[in-house]
Amino acid sequence: xxxxxxxxxxxxxxxNATLREENRRLRKVCQALMERVExxxxxxxxPYAAFERSVLLAEQVRERTxxxxxxxxxxxxxxxxxxxxxxxxxxxxxxxTKFLAAVSHDLLQPLNAARLFASALETHALPEASQALVxxxxxxxxxxxxxxxxxxxxxxxxxGVLHADKAPFAVSTLLDALAEExxxxxxxxxLTLNYVPSSVVVESDxxxxxxxxxxxxxxxxxxxxxxxxxxxxRRRANGLEIMVGDTGPGIxxxxxxxxFLEFRRANQxxxxxxxxxxxxxxxxxxxxxxxxxxxxxxxQLGRGSLFSVLVPFSVPAPNAAPSAGASPVxxxxxALPGSDRxxxxxxxxxxxxxxxxxxxxxxxxxxxxxxxxxxxxxxxxVSALEAASDGERPAVLLVDYHLGDHxxxxxxxxxxxxxxxxxxxxxxxxxxxxxxLKRATREAGMHCLLKPLKPLRLKMLLGTLLENxx
Amino acid sequence: xxxxxxNSGIQIAASNQLNPFQAAGELAQQLGHEHLGFVLxxxxxxxxxxxxxxxxxxxxxxxxxxxxxxxxxxxxLGYDRGSVVAIGFDSRVFAIETxxxxxxxxxxxxxxxxxxxxxxxxxxQQAVAPVNEHSFALTLLDGLSSREEQVLATLDAxxxxxxxxxxxxxxxxHLTHTHVxxxxxxxxxxxxxxxxxxxxxxxxxxxxxxxxxxxxLVVTEADREQRRxxxxxxxxxxxxxxxxxxxxxxxxxxxxxxxxxLAVYIGGQxxxxxxxxxxxxxxxxxxxxxxxxxxLTAMRPAPLLLDLEVMLQRVQxxxxxxxxxxxCDCFLRRMALESLQQLDQASALLRQAxxxxxxxxxxxxxxxxxxxxxxxxxxxALPTSGG
Numbered sequence: 001x002x003x004x005x006x007x008x009x010x011x012x013x014x015x016n017a018t019l020r021e022e023n024r025r026l027r028k029v030c031q032a033l034m035e036r037v038e039x040x041x042x043x044x045x046x047p048y049a050a051f052e053r054s055v056l057l058a059e060q061v062r063e064r065t066x067x068x069x070x071x072x073x074x075x076x077x078x079x080x081x082x083x084x085x086x087x088x089x090x091x092x093x094x095x096x097t098k099f100l101a102a103v104s105h106d107l108l109q110p111l112n113a114a115r116l117f118a119s120a121l122e123t124h125a126l127p128e129a130s131q132a133l134v135x136x137x138x139x140x141x142x143x144x145x146x147x148x149x150x151x152x153x154x155x156x157x158x159x160g161v162l163h164a165d166k167a168p169f170a171v172s173t174l175l176d177a178l179a180e181e182x183x184x185x186x187x188x189x190x191l192t193l194n195y196v197p198s199s200v201v202v203e204s205d206x207x208x209x210x211x212x213x214x215x216x217x218x219x220x221x222x223x224x225x226x227x228x229x230x231x232x233x234r235r236r237a238n239g240l241e242i243m244v245g246d247t248g249p250g251i252x253x254x255x256x257x258x259x260f261l262e263f264r265r266a267n268q269x270x271x272x273x274x275x276x277x278x279x280x281x282x283x284x285x286x287x288x289x290x291x292x293x294x295x296x297x298x299x300q301l302g303r304g305s306l307f308s309v310l311v312p313f314s315v316p317a318p319n320a321a322p323s324a325g326a327s328p329v330x331x332x333x334x335a336l337p338g339s340d341r342x343x344x345x346x347x348x349x350x351x352x353x354x355x356x357x358x359x360x361x362x363x364x365x366x367x368x369x370x371x372x373x374x375x376x377x378x379x380x381x382v383s384a385l386e387a388a389s390d391g392e393r394p395a396v397l398l399v400d401y402h403l404g405d406h407x408x409x410x411x412x413x414x415x416x417x418x419x420x421x422x423x424x425x426x427x428x429x430x431x432x433x434x435x436x437l438k439r440a441t442r443e444a445g446m447h448c449l450l451k452p453l454k455p456l457r458l459k460m461l462l463g464t465l466l467e468n469x470x
Numbered sequence: 471x472x473x474x475x476x477n478s479g480i481q482i483a484a485s486n487q488l489n490p491f492q493a494a495g496e497l498a499q500q501l502g503h504e505h506l507g508f509v510l511x512x513x514x515x516x517x518x519x520x521x522x523x524x525x526x527x528x529x530x531x532x533x534x535x536x537x538x539x540x541x542x543x544x545x546x547l548g549y550d551r552g553s554v555v556a557i558g559f560d561s562r563v564f565a566i567e568t569x570x571x572x573x574x575x576x577x578x579x580x581x582x583x584x585x586x587x588x589x590x591x592x593x594x595q596q597a598v599a600p601v602n603e604h605s606f607a608l609t610l611l612d613g614l615s616s617r618e619e620q621v622l623a624t625l626d627a628x629x630x631x632x633x634x635x636x637x638x639x640x641x642x643x644h645l646t647h648t649h650v651x652x653x654x655x656x657x658x659x660x661x662x663x664x665x666x667x668x669x670x671x672x673x674x675x676x677x678x679x680x681x682x683x684x685x686x687l688v689v690t691e692a693d694r695e696q697r698r699x700x701x702x703x704x705x706x707x708x709x710x711x712x713x714x715x716x717x718x719x720x721x722x723x724x725x726x727x728x729x730x731x732l733a734v735y736i737g738g739q740x741x742x743x744x745x746x747x748x749x750x751x752x753x754x755x756x757x758x759x760x761x762x763x764x765x766l767t768a769m770r771p772a773p774l775l776l777d778l779e780v781m782l783q784r785v786q787x788x789x790x791x792x793x794x795x796x797x798c799d800c801f802l803r804r805m806a807l808e809s810l811q812q813l814d815q816a817s818a819l820l821r822q823a824x825x826x827x828x829x830x831x832x833x834x835x836x837x838x839x840x841x842x843x844x845x846x847x848x849x850x851a852l853p854t855s856g857g
Contacts, residue, residue: 025690025704032690036763046694047616047759050623054837055736057626069631 100155104148108431109358111148112452115141116364119455123371145452150283152433153211157286164205164291165435168314171202171233171240174210179231182217186229189221196232200240203314205435208287209242212295215280216244216307224248227304236310239293243308250301260285284309346466347372347459351392353385354378355413356400356429365398368455374462382417393421396465401430401437411444425465429453479563479670480794480849481506482826484545486553490517494525497556502530507561510608510664510796511537511651512544512828513554515641519649519656522554527654536568536662537651538610541640541801542829548817549804551642555826557796563852565596565667570652572660574617582628585663590632593667601667602631606674606847608664608796609636613648613831615659616697618839619759625663626837633674634837635845637798637830638757643724645746648831671789671850676835678843679777679803680731682740685714685768687732692762697746699754702766706752711745714768722748725809728802731842732766740767744802744832744841757832758839774806775815778844782823789850797827797846804829 039049118138126134179195186193213231220229227247234241251259260281288295288309299305352374354365362378369376377394379385380403397417401410408416414426428441431451441448447461483500487493501509509530513522519539526535537556545555559566567589571577586607594601607629611618618638626634639648649656687710691701702710712719715730724747733740743766744757785793797820807813825846833845 028690028701028704029688032688032763033765034763036761039761039763046761047619047697048694048761048764050619051741051759051839052736054619054623054626054839055739055741057623057837066631 097155097158100151104152104155105431107148108145108152108451110360111141111145113358113360113364115145115452115455116361116368120364120367120371149452150280153283154286157283157290163435164208165438166203166205166291168201168203169206170199171242171311172197172199174206174213175231175233175242178210178213178217182221182229182231185218185221189224191221191224191226192228194228194230194232196230198233198240200233200235201314202240202311204291204293204311207438208291209293209309209311212284212287212291212293212309213242213244215284216309219280219307220244220246220248220305224304230306239310239312241308241310243306245304245306247304250303251297251299251305252301256297256299345373346463347374349373349375350395350462350466351375351377351389352396352398352462353389353394354398355382355385355403355410356380356398357404357407358400361400368458372459372462382413394424395469396462397424397426399426399428401428401432411440411446414446415444423469425469427458427461427465478794478849478851479560479668481558481560482546482555482794482824483558484543484547484550484553484555484826486550488517488552490522490525491528493517493554494522494529497526497554498529501556501558503558503560505560505562506530506533506558507564508559508566509533509535509537509556510559511535511554511556512540513537514543514552515539515541515644515648516552517554523651523655526651534566534568535651535654536610536664538637538639538662538828539641539647539649539656540828541642541831542804544797544799544820544825544827544829546821546824546826548821549807549813549829555828557826559666561596561598563598563669565593565598567592567665568652569663569665570650570657570660571621571663572657574612574615574621574659574661577617577621577624577661579624579627582624586625586628586632586665589663589665590667593665596667599667599669604669605632605665605667606672607632607634607636608666608847609634609834610650610662610664611636611638611832611834612650612658612660613638613640613757614645615661616695617659618832618834621661622834622837622839629837634834635674635676635798635847636834637828637845638832638834638839640801640829640831643801668849670852672847673785673789673850674835674845674847675781675785676833676840676843676845677777677781678742678840679772679774680733680740680742680769680842681772682733682735683768683770687711687714687766687768689760689762689764689766692760692764693753694759694761697756697758697760698749699756699760700751707754708748708752711754719748719752724802725805728806728842729771729809731769731771731802733769734764735767740769741838741840742769742842744800757841771806774803774810775812775819778816778819781844782819782825785848786823789848792824793848793850795823795825795827795846795848797825797844798830798833799827799844800833800842801829801831802842803844 115138118134118141121134122131122138175195176197179193183193183195217229217231224246225248230243230245232243234243284295294310296308296310297305352369354362354369354376356362356365356378357380362380366376366378377385377389379388397414399410399414403410403413410428410430414424414428418424418426426446428446428448429451430437430448433450438448447465449458449461481501483497485493485496487496497511511526543550543553543555545553569585569589571585590601590605593605607625609622609625611621639650641648647658649658650660650662651657652662687702689699689702690704692699699707701707708719708722712722715726717726727745731742731744733742743760746755746757748754785795804813807816827846833840833843835843835845
């Protein structure tokens with residue numbers, strides 16, 4: 001290496017001056033190199049250092065970066081596979097849910113017919129032994145129906161197809177009816193029901209809230225051996241707390257969370273009375289989550305339990321008081337079944353039209369309504385119906401919502417009929433539990449009943465409708 | 471003067487009209503089509519730049535453009551001067567996004583990273599090709615800003631695995647004003663970062679034709695801000711360098727610098743540090759960063775044409791018969807070719823290899839600011855089905 005190109009090659013002629021000069025330059029070179037070496041070890045933002053770093057980065061770090069990126073690529077591939085697997089699992093779960101909903105729905109139809117037949121049969125004059133058997137059949141069918149309904153609800157809730165339809169209503173419209181119903185249930189079990197009425201207006205989905213409170217009540221009735229049940233409300237700062245208490249065995253602390261899961265029941269020894277799948281509180285949990293109504297439980301072993309759900313107060317709208325036409329009449333305060341109403345039975349002799357595309361349902365309805373004294377005209381189409389009705393004006397129209405794939409739906413058909421018969425009271429019957437459909441019937445000024453049809457509820461609704469139109 | 475290969479996604483145009491409006495009109499006529507997504511251009515610094523900016527803005531309407539001034543252009547016909555060459559990119563094949571960096575002094579990682587992320591995100595939204603493995607960055611810098619090293623190193627850190635290359639703008643060897651173009655205007659002391667995301671296969675390359683000699687020079691005094699070397703081996707730098715090449719200090723000129731380059735040796739590679747000029751005080755100003763204590767190795771040129779030919783052949787082998795190439799060619803290489811009277815032969819090689827580009831005041835390669843190289847990107851054809 002020739003560091004100094006001008007280095008002297010004749011040492012004979014070397015004089016002191018040349019050597020001194022060379023020495024000076026060597027010192028300078030050494031100094032510069034030392035400076036460079038020392039500055040190279042410290043983090044340096046000087047331009048040349050940046051260049052040097054880039055060069056070294058190109059050599060070393062880029063290799064490591066590549067290795068790192070390869071690892072990241074592998075990870076993202078694994079991630080993608082996991083996502084795909086997850087999507088598959090979700091799809092499988094969804095299809096299972098859909099399958100369950102479809103099967104349940106299909107089972108509801110024949111069950112509905114069976115219930116109608118059984119109810120009709122009860123009104124026939126039968127030997128006592130047969131009468132008891134018919135009663136057993138009816139109750140068994142009711143149990144099946146209850147279980148099936150629960151399964152449908154769970155699958156709907158899981159599939160996310162059930163949506164809340166919140167509206168303001170007086171809580172008494174819900175609790176009065178439930179109190180009446182469970183007073184009888186409690187009486188059968190030798191219990192008393194203490195009901196404290198309240199007229200507070202709350203905002204919720206009436207049907208879903210009813211499921212919650214009904215579950216509380218049926219659990220209380222099921223597990224309480226002695227004493228009484230309590231149904232009442234308490235005003236809280238952020239809403240009305242609807243409470244159901246009992247004097248049952250109480251729930252041990254460790255079980256209090258678990259009972260809200262599927263297929264769990266407290267105190268398994270009570271098998272004599274429990275017919276449920278243990279899905280009740282799981283439904284409560286899902287519904288209350290969906291409605292955003294917190295549920296709470298307090299319990300003392302040996303003393304009893306208190307289940308409650310907190311429902312927000314209704315924010316009163318300026319001029320939109322819950323109008324009579326827009327709320328389900330069956331629950332409207334003025335339409336509560338008063339005891340005197342049944343003295344002059346409005347159903348006697350009234351003309352009821354039934355449109356359904358299922359012959360078994362038509363037959364069942366004819367039997368049931370006929371047993372209540374109604375004059376029933378039932379058919380699959382309007383034209384068939386009108387042909388059979390001799391120009392008589394119908395008092396109430398019962399129409400199935402789903403009239404086959406290629407026909408108009410029940411609401412449209414009813415709307416068409418109501419142009420000919422203005423003000424015709426209409427009940428749309430459907431197995432479709434979607435809130436949107438309920439809202440559509442309400443907006444059309446019609447009423448909606450869900451399958452499986454509860455004969456008692458139908459009877460009450462018919463009574464109310466006929467009384468209103470009278 | 472148009473070459474419009476079918477389905478390559480790249481169209482080339484050039485004009486040597488001196489009138490900026492006529493030049494812009496010619497380019498627009500050659501490049502304009504409904505899928506024109508971006509235009510990259512390199513223009514002689516002799517154009518009245520404000521008028522050229524207006525003319526280009528009018529001629530290409532809303533098509534985004536970037537570019538810079540040159541120390542000579544490489545057109546489809548080879549080396550040229552006083553002209554403008556432009557590359558049109560098809561938006562079906564390229565997603566291209568640009569950013570202007572007008573504060574080179576404060577361009578740190580906290581600015582570079584969001585800039586790169588934003589460019590990549592915008593490219594991603596155009597969904598032309600996956601961003602990973604299909605993107606590279608092109609950098610154009612004011613060649614007299616003396617900020618190349620820091621800006622490029624910072625940008626490279628932000629780019630991570632994304633390859634980058636580019637060039638420093640020139641001004642026909644006047645060394646007074648170099649400009650980059652973005653957002654409709656020419657800028658000094660600024661940089662343009664162009665992110666190209668493409669379905670085409672591509673390769674970023676860099677080559678030089680220089681070999682080391684035995685002589686070593688130690689920089690014993692330097693002014694890093696001015697890129698000036700005051701002393702080599704303890705003596706005035708110009709004296710030492712002139713003695714090394716065997717001429718008088720007065721005879722030192724760019725063509726001598728081109729034929730007798732100096733390099734630093736880092737990590738087993740030589741990187742050329744090109745001399746820009748001799749100053750009154752016998753100091754040497756460089757085109758790139760220098761520092762006290764660095765060791766410069768004297769280099770000698772190997773046959774440039776051979777090196778260029780070998781490099782172009784290699785690229786062709788890897789990417790297929792006729793790739794399109796955008797090249798940043800150091801103006802000192804051009805000067806060396808001129809003094810060897812090999813400019814026409816080089817032009818022929820560039821023409822055959824379908825190279826367009828410009829002569830730079832420094833090239834950029836993976837965050838490094840290098841000199842006296844031919845650095846660029848070569849595009850292959852669309853994989854299959856391109857027909």
